[in-house]
Amino acid sequence: MERGERGLKIEIIGEGHTFCNLLRDFLLRNPNVEFAAYRIDHPLVSNPVFYVRTKDGKPEEALKKAAEDIVAALENFKNIFSSALSKERASSS
Numbered sequence: 001m002e003r004g005e006r007g008l009k010i011e012i013i014g015e016g017h018t019f020c021n022l023l024r025d026f027l028l029r030n031p032n033v034e035f036a037a038y039r040i041d042h043p044l045v046s047n048p049v050f051y052v053r054t055k056d057g058k059p060e061e062a063l064k065k066a067a068e069d070i071v072a073a074l075e076n077f078k079n080i081f082s083s084a085l086s087k088e089r090a091s092s093s
Contacts, residue, residue, distance in 0.1 A: 010050050023038075032055050
């Protein structure tokens with residue numbers, strides 16, 4: 001891990017493009033995030049290295065907010081999916 005005043009470089013162990021793209025997308029929704037990207041040197045032998053730079057404030061806070069937003073979005077998806085599934089089951093019985 002490397003830290004700067006507004007920048008952060010971290011290795012995300014055990015993850016790939018799916019999670020990194022999701023995290024990058026949610027970070028870039030934050031108007032305080034100036035830059036968010038990652039690289040994977042080789043998908044079979046290396047972990048993603050993620051970069052975050054903020055306009056103001058700590059990048060760790062932007063990561064925390066992105067993680068909270070991802071959890072909220074997934075919870076919302078779960079609720080909508082469960083509701084649709086319940087309605088489908090009710091209409092087919």
